[in-house]
Amino acid sequence: MRYLPLTAADRRDMLATIGASSIDDLFSDVPAAARLAGPIAGLSNHMSEMEVERLLTGLSRQNLPASEMPFFVGCGAYKHHVPASVDHLIQRGEFLTSYTPYQPEIAQGTLQVLFEFQTQVARLTGMDVANASMYDGSTATTEAIFMARRITRRTKAIVSAGLHPHYVSAAKTLTRFTEDELVCGEPKLTAGAPGDDLDWILSQLDEQTSCVVVQNPNLFGHVADLTDLAAACHAKGALLVVAFTEVVSLGAIRSPGEMGADIVVGEGQSIGNGLNFGGPYLGLFATRDKYVRQMPGRLCGETVDAEGRRGFVLTLSTREQHIRREKATSNICTNSGLCALAFTIHMTLLGEEGLRRLAALNHARAVQTAERLAQVPGIEVLNGAFFNEFTIRLSKQARPVVRELAERKLLAGVSLGRLYPGVPELENGLVLAATETVSDDDIEALARGFAEVLA
Amino acid sequence: MSMNRQGRESGVGDGAAAEGFETYTGNRGLQLEEPLIFEKGAPDRFGVDLPAGPKIASRLGGLDRHKPIGLYGLSEPETVRHYTRLSRQNYAIDMGLFPLGSCTMKHNPRLNEKMARLPGFGDIHPLQPVDTVQGALALIHLVGEWLCKLTGMPGVAISPKAGAHGELCGMLAIRAAHDARGESRKLVLVPESAHGTNPATAAFCGYEVVGIPANERGRVDLEALKAKLGPDVAAVMITNPNTCGLFEPDMIEISEAVHAAGAFVYCDGANFNAIVGRVRPGDLGVDAMHINLHKTFSTPHGGGGPGSGPVVFSEALMPFAPLPFVRKTGEHFELVEEEQAHASTDHNESFGRMVAFHGQMGMFVRAAAYMLSHGADGLRQVAEDAVLNANYLLASLKDVMSAPFGDTGPCMHEALFSDDFLGGTGITTLDIAKALIDEGYHPMTMYFPLVVHGAMLVEPTETESKSTLDQFINSLRGLALLAKSGDDRRFKGAPFLAPRRRLDETAAARKPVLSWREPAQRQAAE
Ligand SMILES: Cc1ncc(COP(=O)(O)O)c(C=O)c1O
Numbered sequence: 008m009r010y011l012p013l014t015a016a017d018r019r020d021m022l023a024t025i026g027a028s029s030i031d032d033l034f035s036d037v038p039a040a041a042r043l044a045g046p047i048a049g050l051s052n053h054m055s056e057m058e059v060e061r062l063l064t065g066l067s068r069q070n071l072p073a074s075e076m077p078f079f080v081g082c083g084a085y086k087h088h089v090p091a092s093v094d095h096l097i098q099r100g101e102f103l104t105s106y107t108p109y110q111p112e113i114a115q116g117t118l119q120v121l122f123e124f125q126t127q128v129a130r131l132t133g134m135d136v137a138n139a140s141m142y143d144g145s146t147a148t149t150e151a152i153f154m155a156r157r158i159t160r161r162t163k164a165i166v167s168a169g170l171h172p173h174y175v176s177a178a179k180t181l182t183r184f185t186e187d188e189l190v191c192g193e194p195k196l197t198a199g200a201p202g203d204d205l206d207w208i209l210s211q212l213d214e215q216t217s218c219v220v221v222q223n224p225n226l227f228g229h230v231a232d233l234t235d236l237a238a239a240c241h242a243k244g245a246l247l248v249v250a251f252t253e254v255v256s257l258g259a260i261r262s263p264g265e266m267g268a269d270i271v272v273g274e275g276q277s278i279g280n281g282l283n284f285g286g287p288y289l290g291l292f293a294t295r296d297k298y299v300r301q302m303p304g305r306l307c308g309e310t311v312d313a314e315g316r317r318g319f320v321l322t323l324s325t326r327e328q329h330i331r332r333e334k335a336t337s338n339i340c341t342n343s344g345l346c347a348l349a350f351t352i353h354m355t356l357l358g359e360e361g362l363r364r365l366a367a368l369n370h371a372r373a374v375q376t377a378e379r380l381a382q383v384p385g386i387e388v389l390n391g392a393f394f395n396e397f398t399i400r401l402s403k404q405a406r407p408v409v410r411e412l413a414e415r416k417l418l419a420g421v422s423l424g425r426l427y428p429g430v431p432e433l434e435n436g437l438v439l440a441a442t443e444t445v446s447d448d449d450i451e452a453l454a455r456g457f458a459e460v461l462a
Numbered sequence: 463m464s465m466n467r468q469g470r471e472s473g474v475g476d477g478a479a480a481e482g483f484e485t486y487t488g489n490r491g492l493q494l495e496e497p498l499i500f501e502k503g504a505p506d507r508f509g510v511d512l513p514a515g516p517k518i519a520s521r522l523g524g525l526d527r528h529k530p531i532g533l534y535g536l537s538e539p540e541t542v543r544h545y546t547r548l549s550r551q552n553y554a555i556d557m558g559l560f561p562l563g564s565c566t567m568k569h570n571p572r573l574n575e576k577m578a579r580l581p582g583f584g585d586i587h588p589l590q591p592v593d594t595v596q597g598a599l600a601l602i603h604l605v606g607e608w609l610c611k612l613t614g615m616p617g618v619a620i621s622p623k624a625g626a627h628g629e630l631c632g633m634l635a636i637r638a639a640h641d642a643r644g645e646s647r648k649l650v651l652v653p654e655s656a657h658g659t660n661p662a663t664a665a666f667c668g669y670e671v672v673g674i675p676a677n678e679r680g681r682v683d684l685e686a687l688k689a690k691l692g693p694d695v696a697a698v699m700i701t702n703p704n705t706c707g708l709f710e711p712d713m714i715e716i717s718e719a720v721h722a723a724g725a726f727v728y729c730d731g732a733n734f735n736a737i738v739g740r741v742r743p744g745d746l747g748v749d750a751m752h753i754n755l756h757k758t759f760s761t762p763h764g765g766g767g768p769g770s771g772p773v774v775f776s777e778a779l780m781p782f783a784p785l786p787f788v789r790k791t792g793e794h795f796e797l798v799e800e801e802q803a804h805a806s807t808d809h810n811e812s813f814g815r816m817v818a819f820h821g822q823m824g825m826f827v828r829a830a831a832y833m834l835s836h837g838a839d840g841l842r843q844v845a846e847d848a849v850l851n852a853n854y855l856l857a858s859l860k861d862v863m864s865a866p867f868g869d870t871g872p873c874m875h876e877a878l879f880s881d882d883f884l885g886g887t888g889i890t891t892l893d894i895a896k897a898l899i900d901e902g903y904h905p906m907t908m909y910f911p912l913v914v915h916g917a918m919l920v921e922p923t924e925t926e927s928k929s930t931l932d933q934f935i936n937s938l939r940g941l942a943l944l945a946k947s948g949d950d951r952r953f954k955g956a957p958f959l960a961p962r963r964r965l966d967e968t969a970a971a972r973k974p975v976l977s978w979r980e981p982a983q984r985q986a987a988e
Contacts, residue, residue, distance in 0.1 A: 008840045011840070011847055011924055013924075021851075021853075021928065025853045027853070030849075033849050034737075036872070038711065038746075040745065041713075042740070043740055043741065045842075047739060048838075050611055050837065052837035053840040054834050054835055060573065063601070065597075066582070067580040067582025067583050067597055069582070070582040071586070071594040072581035080587045090509070097764075100555075100556030101549035101554045102545075104555040104556045104560075106765070107763070107765065109562075111962065112899055112960040112962045112964065113899055113957075114552055116552035119548055119551075120765075121766075123500075123978075125976055126498075126500065126977040127533060130977075131533070136976045137977070140767070142624065142767075142768075146623065177815055184634070184637050184668040185668055232523070260525050261525050281585060282585055282586060283578075284588050284819075284820070285819025285820050285821065286623065286819060306974070309970065309975040309976075310969050311969070312965045313963035313964045316963075319965075320970050324971075329659075329910070331662070335665075337666075338626045338630065338659050340624065340659050341766065341769040342767045342768075343768045345767065345768060346767070348765065352541060354533065355536050356508065356535065356541050357508055358507055359534070360506045368512055368515040370520070370521070374516075377521075413590070418591075421589045428800055443513075443515075447516075
């Protein structure tokens with residue numbers, strides 16, 4: 008077996024040193040009834056690298072990759088172009104095969120990256136501090152609800168209908184057995200502002216409210232000004248949690264911090280990370296200085312070494328499970344370190360100017376797509392304001408249309424029927440994302456495809 | 463000073479002479495200092511060229527971001543150099559032994575990286591129509607099948623994102639199962655040696671944590687556990703092999719007692735590497751167990767994740783397992799999401815979704831490559847070699863260090879030492895760890911588990927050769943003997959030879975600096 012260095016002679020010698028007569032002696036604590044006599048049945052035996060590669064490549068070929076066709080799928084995961092140097096750098100063994108930086112003297116590489124990452128995220132979101140990452144946008148959102156409860160000592164969270172339904176489901180699951188109460192909006196395909204429910208939120212806001220959770224741009228692509236909502240929340244002593252699924256939008260739209268958010272959470276996959284069928288992704292989490300001790304997750308901070316040289320360490324760990332155990336702010340341990348590294352490298356390659364250009368290009372492609380689709384009979388574009396994602400209403404159910412277009416090698420978007428099964432008002436809705444990877448030809452092919460399928 | 467094989471003088475070198483002069487750059491040969499991107503870069507510098515887009519009228523609703531964001535960019539050559547230089551300040555498995563107990567830092571095969579990057583796996587969207595991702599679902603199904611067979615458990619939840627998330631998954635299923643029976647049990651029993659995520663998870667699910675002591679052999683005290691069982695106990699969270707690196711010999715009796723009390727057995731499977739292919743947790747009465755694919759199944763730890771923590775379930779808990787999951791009907795793979803779940807018989811009481819999408823696909827591909835490469839025979843060898851390596855370390859070190867459970871029989875995949883042997887020297891576990899850094903090793907896990915004073919938990923894994931272990935043993939023996947001799951010069955203030963000397967963690971926490979500020983802003987704040 009190519010990954011196992013011990014030879015038969017090594018094993019013999021080592022058993023002799025230990026004073027054991029066979030390897031079975033070392034498993035003597037295992038109850039006899041549970042000892043397996045040989046390899047587990049029903050599984051293949053070891054394979055050469057070549058054989059494994061052949062088998063897995065075969066499976067991979069049964070999937071349709073995004074780059075092989077016009078691609079407009081978004082809703083929480085986005086196809087962007089990641090520069091080649093990003094993937095090269097994250098595969099350096101010193102990053103790839105290191106652990107969480109528990110020994111800072113020999114982990115300054117990872118730690119400095121985390122410090123750069125935290126700074127980038129704080130600035131993008133308009134917040135003071137960001138943590139060193141969460142699993143993904145959905146789990147970060149749930150953690151924000153818990154954090155708001157700890158800060159306000161209130162338990163009612165108002166969740167906008169514009170929040171990604173998977174994020175809503177995850178929050179519902181995880182609050183099922185806690186004292187938190189979720190009050191969730193119902194999505195509507197309102198022309199001009201699909202999924203916008205600011206008025207409903209204001210009607211629910213009261214002195215028991217710990218936080219309001221809104222997504223911006225929301226699931227339907229709608230972009231809203233949250234400044235008044237923030238003020239209304241603060242007037243009632245509640246926190247505003249702003250979530251996003253498309254981090255590139257922060258290069259074009261006013262930051263949640265500027266609008267008055269208290270906690271900002273989101274999905275960072277778009278920068279540096281591939282689609283990967285849903286994971287691993289990168290949860291971003293940022294807040295104001297005054298709330299930092301209630302934050303979940305790891306934090307990297309600056310300090311000095313015994314000779315006065317600048318260095319970085321994991322800090323404020325008295326919030327965390329390994330110190331606080333059942334009183335910790337979260338149970339999170341392993342997070343998304345390597346995805347954060349990819350994010351930081353890609354963001355460094357972009358810089359301020361590059362991110363703004365990338366965001367502008369995304370917006371331009373989305374506007375171009377929306378305007379082209381608006382000309383297709385049977386399509387109504389619902390959004391007024393949007394970034395790189397928007398919702399259309401079709402003259403028939405969207406789900407079969409998506410499948411039919413997929414058969415023509417066009418991935419047209421996410422049908423709302425898939426995300427909200429059993430809600431008839433949404434069944435004709437379809438959310439499309441257009442990023443910098445979309446070409447004029449892709450848009451034309453999409454419009455023609457729709458025209459044929461809807462005819 | 464000693465003589466090398468050519469008869470010239472050689473040795474570790476005289477620190478003072480090496481430190482004798484300062485360089486203008488602050489670099490020391492290959493040890494290169496590197497500023498932050500905010501100190502090197504500029505807002506208008508970049509390493510990405512983008513094509514011009516179509517001319518459009520903005521539809522951002524007047525919400526354009528006008529104020530500077532405060533990002534700094536670098537060109538591509540500068541970026542590559544910046545992160546390459548930073549990488550060299552890290553220790554990693556690729557460089558040497560990484561005996562961090564409980565973390566299973568084994569070799570990360572590069573075939574796995576290559577497979578995960580195949581466009582058919584890396585470049586597919588989680589919400590594409592399922593007919594366009596049949597191969598991906600087949601792969602997830604394959605990983606699930608291997609996990610079920612290796613653990614002897616009937617079902618698996620794929621979506622948890624890491625070990626702690628898997629714990630949450632298992633405990634939510636347990637809570638849902640009790641709810642379905644109309645019971646509201648309040649307590650979860652957790653051994654004092656447990657990892658911090660265990661009590662944190664139980665608390666997250668609304669349970670009160672009750673500790674169970676270890677016996678003098680480092681195992682769960684069966685009688686103490688039985689005494690705490692009762693109608694208010696929902697579950698026991700047990701780690702097996704446990705965090706002292708020992709197998710729980712009473713595991714079957716424990717499970718029987720727990721079940722008899724109407725409670726469930728959650729097993730923390732972080733240490734599955736010790737028994738994979740030799741013992742199936744299903745045969746021990748376990749109801750739910752997470753598996754850290756980033757430990758046992760070699761997906762790289764990446765400096766802090768991503769991980770993946772699928773959970774295997776017993777028959778009793780299967781109906782409560784989370785969504786989504788993959789089901790095979792004939793040759794077709796189905797992704798069972800919200801809508802179909804209600805109609806399904808095996809998942810009709812699912813506690814719901816824990817996370818967006820369907821789990822850590824990138825990790826599943828790597829784990830699949832690892833499982834297929836080893837096969838059933840190779841995985842069994844993995845456990846045997848991991849246990850052999852740990853016992854070899856234990857046997858070779860216990861005469862000079864103190865192994866609190868060293869006389870109770872063999873250990874599993876990791877060897878636990880206490881700081882007893884340092885008694886009276888003033889040298890601590892931390893000092894030993896930092897001295898190991900100077901020896902060119904990543905230290906062992908320190909001060910965990912909590913049940914042993916000044917714990918040092920050493921996990922070599924199966925991917926280390928005997929000669930690597932011999933060199934490590936030699937080094938650790940040398941340090942132990944030196945420490946016991948009362949000579950603390952190599953210890954106090956160590957490491958001396960790392961990119962940084964000991965870092966001031968107290969100062970970092972007292973006045974946290976968690977992001978970079980422009981010098982002017984910093985001064986204003988002070
Ligand atoms: C015994 C034990 N349990 C649980 C965990 C948590 O796993 P993760 O870090 O993947 O969340 C770890 C790893 O850190 C562990 O060693």
